[in-house]
Amino acid sequence: MNHPAEPPFDLDQLPTPQRLVAQALILGLDYLGARHPASWEHGRVAGLAASSLEPSSPGANKQAAKLTFGYPEVAHHRPAKEQVMFSAERLALTAEIRAAMRDDCAEGLPKGAQPTAEQWKAILSGSPTTLVTGGAGTGKTKTLLMRCVLLHRYLGVPINQIRILTFSREARMELASDLRALFAVFDVTLTSSDSLMIVKTARSTLLEQVHALPDLARAIPLEAFSGTDGDVASLPDGRPFEPGLNARQRDEMTKCLNQLYRSNKVFAEIYQELWASALRLPRLEVDAPEVVKRAPLGWKQSEVDTELCDSVEGLWRKAKAWPVDGITVGRRAFTLRGRTYSTHGYIPHLKAHVVLGFDRSEGRNLARNPTARMELYKEVAIKKSLFQAYFPECVIHLDSYEEATDLAAALKALGTTAPSFRYAPKGDDGQQPIIDSFNITASLLDALGLEVASVAGRMNFLPDDTDALYFEALDMYWQALERQLLSLPSPVIPFGRLFTLFSDQHPDNLRHLPSDVIGQCRHVLIDGAEDQTVPVAGWLRAVLYELRRRDANQPVTAGLLSTVTLAGDISQWIYGSFGTSPRMITEFDELFPSTVPATRSVLTECFRSSQQIVDAGHNLVRNLTTGAIRVTKSVRRVEAGEALPVQMYGDDPGKLKLLCEEAAKRGFKMLILINGPQDTQWVDGAVGDLIRQDRAGGGRKIRVRSYHKAKALEADVVVMVGDPSAGQSSWHRNQLFKLAGFSSGGDSTPGDTVQHGEALRLAYVAVSRTLVACHWFMTGSEEGTRTASALVTLLPGLFEDRR
Numbered sequence: 001m002n003h004p005a006e007p008p009f010d011l012d013q014l015p016t017p018q019r020l021v022a023q024a025l026i027l028g029l030d031y032l033g034a035r036h037p038a039s040w041e042h043g044r045v046a047g048l049a050a051s052s053l054e055p056s057s058p059g060a061n062k063q064a065a066k067l068t069f070g071y072p073e074v075a076h077h078r079p080a081k082e083q084v085m086f087s088a089e090r091l092a093l094t095a096e097i098r099a100a101m102r103d104d105c106a107e108g109l110p111k112g113a114q115p116t117a118e119q120w121k122a123i124l125s126g127s128p129t130t131l132v133t134g135g136a137g138t139g140k141t142k143t144l145l146m147r148c149v150l151l152h153r154y155l156g157v158p159i160n161q162i163r164i165l166t167f168s169r170e171a172r173m174e175l176a177s178d179l180r181a182l183f184a185v186f187d188v189t190l191t192s193s194d195s196l197m198i199v200k201t202a203r204s205t206l207l208e209q210v211h212a213l214p215d216l217a218r219a220i221p222l223e224a225f226s227g228t229d230g231d232v233a234s235l236p237d238g239r240p241f242e243p244g245l246n247a248r249q250r251d252e253m254t255k256c257l258n259q260l261y262r263s264n265k266v267f268a269e270i271y272q273e274l275w276a277s278a279l280r281l282p283r284l285e286v287d288a289p290e291v292v293k294r295a296p297l298g299w300k301q302s303e304v305d306t307e308l309c310d311s312v313e314g315l316w317r318k319a320k321a322w323p324v325d326g327i328t329v330g331r332r333a334f335t336l337r338g339r340t341y342s343t344h345g346y347i348p349h350l351k352a353h354v355v356l357g358f359d360r361s362e363g364r365n366l367a368r369n370p371t372a373r374m375e376l377y378k379e380v381a382i383k384k385s386l387f388q389a390y391f392p393e394c395v396i397h398l399d400s401y402e403e404a405t406d407l408a409a410a411l412k413a414l415g416t417t418a419p420s421f422r423y424a425p426k427g428d429d430g431q432q433p434i435i436d437s438f439n440i441t442a443s444l445l446d447a448l449g450l451e452v453a454s455v456a457g458r459m460n461f462l463p464d465d466t467d468a469l470y471f472e473a474l475d476m477y478w479q480a481l482e483r484q485l486l487s488l489p490s491p492v493i494p495f496g497r498l499f500t501l502f503s504d505q506h507p508d509n510l511r512h513l514p515s516d517v518i519g520q521c522r523h524v525l526i527d528g529a530e531d532q533t534v535p536v537a538g539w540l541r542a543v544l545y546e547l548r549r550r551d552a553n554q555p556v557t558a559g560l561l562s563t564v565t566l567a568g569d570i571s572q573w574i575y576g577s578f579g580t581s582p583r584m585i586t587e588f589d590e591l592f593p594s595t596v597p598a599t600r601s602v603l604t605e606c607f608r609s610s611q612q613i614v615d616a617g618h619n620l621v622r623n624l625t626t627g628a629i630r631v632t633k634s635v636r637r638v639e640a641g642e643a644l645p646v647q648m649y650g651d652d653p654g655k656l657k658l659l660c661e662e663a664a665k666r667g668f669k670m671l672i673l674i675n676g677p678q679d680t681q682w683v684d685g686a687v688g689d690l691i692r693q694d695r696a697g698g699g700r701k702i703r704v705r706s707y708h709k710a711k712a713l714e715a716d717v718v719v720m721v722g723d724p725s726a727g728q729s730s731w732h733r734n735q736l737f738k739l740a741g742f743s744s745g746g747d748s749t750p751g752d753t754v755q756h757g758e759a760l761r762l763a764y765v766a767v768s769r770t771l772v773a774c775h776w777f778m779t780g781s782e783e784g785t786r787t788a789s790a791l792v793t794l795l796p797g798l799f800e801d802r803r
Helices: 017-032 035-053 097-108 115-124 138-154 167-184 194-199 202-211 245-264 265-279 291-320 378-389 401-412 433-450 452-459 465-485 495-500 507-512 517-520 534-552 611-620 655-666 677-696 731-739 748-766
Strands: 127-136 162-166 199-201 327-338 341-346 352-356 394-399 523-527 563-568 598-601 646-649 670-674 703-708 715-721 769-779 799-801
Touching: 097 138, 097 507, 097 611, 115 127, 115 138, 115 352, 115 598, 127 611, 127 670, 138 162, 138 523, 138 598, 162 167, 162 194, 162 534, 167 194, 167 199, 194 199, 194 327, 194 769, 202 433, 202 465, 202 495, 202 517, 202 523, 202 534, 245 265, 245 465, 265 465, 291 677, 327 378, 327 517, 327 731, 352 465, 378 394, 394 401, 433 452, 433 534, 433 731, 433 748, 452 465, 507 534, 517 534, 523 534, 563 611, 611 748, 646 655, 655 670, 655 677, 655 715, 655 769, 670 677, 677 703, 677 715, 715 748, 731 748
Parallel strands: 127 563, 127 598, 162 199, 162 523, 352 394, 523 563, 646 769, 646 799, 670 703, 670 715, 715 769
Antiparallel strands: 327 341, 341 352
């Protein structure tokens, strides 16, 4: 059914009278400029409905009368902070500059001394960050020196904006001499002071910055603190990792120890307990070879223990060494495994029993009685072993009259003076006076970048481990020492503290430095980067960040850029046990971030040694490196009969003497490397006369150095004496290295791992010093010890065993 139309109606649908009235109204609305609301809204709705059903025509957008728009809801964002320490600029190395330097090298350097393609890549690097790696003898140091020539001679960088950082004072002097000679080839004259302005150690460079601040202008590093208060600017670079104490240092440290001992009751109690542990007879396990051997005799000896005590005590009384002040005299019987043995006295203050030993001044043929089957000193030794293995309480075994006298003096002054004694944390080699031991451990902590005064709270020990007392005492003592040294007229500050104060942990401190002082590190080149400490890396990062910050605040930044060039070889990382780290090499991009990709050059051509020596060195360290390594190839011309493997000998001083005489006849220079004091004596006994004759004649044909000091040296003939050791496992050392971030890959014993690798790397460095021939004398190596030769399989053809 059709429905009638509903209003509004079209005009044609209206009757004539109504249509005329509607037309008149429309004309009226038009004349007045008005509109009928209902009609207008109806038309708008109909139009929108029609437009949604019909496709838009090409000109539809242009005909739109109005646009409907709004603002999107966007989350609040903060701008990112720039993390790179270098600008995006590169060195202005034009083709003309590159060609000019290459031409000058071809003209001024001998043919055999021309840089290789690998070396040129690093020398002519335009990147702010450049890393040069390669094995021993591949020319890393030469590459650094050539890059220094590029910066000054061809790019016009003032020498007071270039720093070559090396390891020690000796290396600095030698490198400065090489730099002067190289600059002369390029018609640049450097005075000795000029070259020493360029070549520095990290310590001496830091010290310049420290002294540029008025408050620290007279500051002296603890390591350089001596009895002469001369010009602080002339302080030596020092000998890193040789923490021996001079008289002034020892006096000041002892003074601090006694003041803290008297003023701090808690420290005094800890220190006395540590002293008692040092006096205590060292414990032995019941299955130790010494105990197993002596115990059967000791159990029988219990039947005559009273007579033994009488005999020993009689000797002490005769020598007027007993009784001892501070020790309560009196026998006390104890049962060990069902047998009875007696002590001679007791020290109440230390809660320690005392057993008298056999003084070496007495005759070795003395016996308990004429019918005794064994000498008295042997019976004393047997009883001592039993007490070491089975005695449950603290016992002090006095082995000499002098030892008893010293103990009496210490007990008498115990209320006012801290006892002096020797101590070594477990796993360390040899006991040291307690002051020296504190200093050595603090030096290690400084190198690792750990806070000496708080590290104890981050460690844990077994209940009976006395090293816990040691680190707790060190914690309290080092805080007091630093405060006391800082209060001196010329403040004394350990280098570790200075590096930390000017590191990326405290970047604001560098803002106080004058621009001409911090600008001396605008272009830094580091030799031996594998053996720099963690604080040195933090300091260098802070310096480069500060230079970037200052450059960014300049009205014109064009040409303001800094560079860092590192040269190193992780296979020559030989000071890891002293706290150095190869992170500058292994984490180069993370430590020195730059928007410009770093230049990396791997040097693979060895100019020093024959291929057999190169391969022998690689054989020692082949299991220490991870990832792919480019094999080093020898390019040295080798005379007939010189391409020999490493010759290995036993304890044969006559052979060493013969080698020295043969080397002297051929005019060869010799380098004898020693592993420890026992090797020093062995070498002196074998060729001491030849060495002294060489010195007397003004020659330096024979040099004797420790394995650790072999780096940067070379000789025609290298003689290795002794076998570098990985040392003992150390609970405390593993904890410290873990705290310092060395436990990559989840290594639970990073300290042991570092020492394991160091033994092999020391042997590698020694072998790789060789120009002609290398000889290895295995002296005094104990079977079963973790030495370099035992830690790796020595391949035949590279090592020839003549033992």
